Amino acid sequence: MAATIPELMERTIVALEILAQTAEPIDDEQQYVRDLVLVWSVRLRTVGSERATQAGAAELDDAIDWIAAEAARVTDPHRAIDWLSTLPQVALHAVGESSA
């Protein structure tokens, strides 16, 4: 059975938290990293709660799994910071939401 939209959003947040760990060596940017995780998690959970009863299609499941795996492949901490902004935009578009 395909995951629900809230489940897909929570998967994205887990991937965000992994990226934040990858970005840890950049001391000067830790506040920015925490802010990004917080703000984007709120946005993702808002989408999840607005579409709480909606099941995602199988291709949405695949999309979020693949993009989370791509985020996990990032090992460079600078790139991880870039991805903290990129990942939620991709996830939101995958489920048909704008990144705004």
Added chain:
Amino acid sequence: MRFQDAARDARAVVYAGIQADPLVATCAGLLAAASAQQRVLARAVMNGETTVSDGWRIAFPGLFGTAAVSAGPAERARSDAILAAALAVAARGEQVRSQVRGAIVEALTERLLMRRVDPAALHRERRILFDGVAAEIHPYDVTVERPGSAEAYDCKWGARGIGADVLNQLDDARRHAAEEGQRLLVALVIFDARRSCEVRLARQSASREGVRLVSLESLDRLAGTRPSQSAALEAAR
């Protein structure tokens, strides 16, 4: 207020070579006509680890999945072309990739402005000089040089590029122009989500009051049009 070409120092010469890379023009041309979702695709791929296309097609069902069918073959072809061009950027080494991405944002900004502004008024890599004020060394990426309604743009690939130095330079230029009785619109063009830009700006102590922000979602405003709403995105809902 006067405009002047930036000094042709070593950095400028090297960077001019990056700006002249045909891939930069190709990407800028594609992204100028792209939807917000297609622009996010370009950002993700050019930032990404994976340099083959299959996974990216999975990651963007709104562009390559069942929902994309209703957008029509032209949109699908544009998505394919953007993916191919972005992968070509990603295939470059890390340092070159970073420079190319910056040059793409500048070229995209210029292309979008060209829809609203006489191309003769558009310039790249220019300094702005004011009477009695020491000139800034860092040139503006794109300027619109028109009597009475000049514009200066600083372009960045990501929200992380926003810093006090660039905010201060833009705001200073705007204030100095006002002191001379001239209007200078100053703006940051960031190829990243507005939400991330606002996060970055919230921690900056520099004034941003007179500095406009053009984010990935609102790039089409440079052309004087409303932000594009992807048909594919709508269809995916």
